[in-house]
Amino acid sequence: MAIIEWNEFLIPYHQAVEELKVKFRSIRREYRKKNEYSPIEFVTGRVKEISSILEKASKFNIPLERISYEIEDIAGIRIMCQFVEDIEKVVELIRERKDMQIVYEKDYVTNVKQSGYRSHHIIIKYPVNMAGGQKNILAELQIRTLAMNFWATIEHSLNYKYKQDIPDGIRTKLKAAADAAFRLDEEMSNIKEEIKDAQRLFEVKSSIVSDIMNNILIITSIGKTNEANSYRKQLDKLIEKGEIYELNELLIATQKTINVYK
Structure with a gap:
């Protein structure tokens, strides 16, 4: 060639x-x-x-x-x-x-x-x-x-x-x-294990926050604006310093609201 x-x-x-x-x-x-x-x-x-x-x-x-x-x-x-x-x-x-x-x-x-x-x-x-x-x-x-x-x-x-x-x-x-x-x-x-634990924690927290935000959007879309605003305020407080269990509780609460009104 x-x-x-x-x-x-x-x-x-x-x-x-x-x-x-x-x-x-x-x-x-x-x-x-x-x-x-x-x-x-x-x-x-x-x-x-x-x-x-x-x-x-x-x-x-x-x-x-x-x-x-x-x-x-x-x-x-x-x-x-x-x-x-x-x-x-x-x-x-x-x-x-x-x-x-x-x-x-x-x-x-x-x-x-x-x-x-x-x-x-x-x-x-x-x-x-x-x-x-x-x-x-x-x-x-x-x-x-x-x-x-x-x-x-x-x-x-x-x-x-x-x-x-x-x-x-x-x-x-x-x-x-x-x-x-x-x-x-x-x-x-x-300090690998410490770094990996921190990263896992961040990923789990990010996933839960994403799920909560999706649920809030659904609650807003079905016309329950007051509930959605209340959940959004709670989420804003938890995003920075909230523990995983607190975020999980909020996720469960938003899901229950969706189940009630659906």
């Missing part, structure tokens, strides 16, 4: 990124719906710019006709986790999936790069169903913590500015920042 029709060439990569984002976000949603802690905090994805693809092909002497076989990160997904321990849980979830094939893994969390870079990379072969049939493409999954991602984003920007030749003084400070970011991850792991 001496000449690439880039728009056509990149179609399956764009489709793969969108599908993979949906799939990993669905995993997070599934955990949350079951009121369980999700090891996935959020997911992003991108397709490499054409200029970046050509730059990488030139750097590694990859012929145009070999780009789809040798450049593995044209489609890229980043899966962010809250805690270092979550990374391995996400990796295990990926290993168990039947809709993608792992080609190989690079564990830069255990085997930290000299620069201080930490992340777990998985190269997968992913089938995309196109109008003309199925096409297998390579995609890179990066699983890391929020702190690791913050540091990696800064390093990427500096590498771009200095064309991969970061001055020694900045490189030393960058390595120190990477170590500090990892210490932050370790500190967060030490």
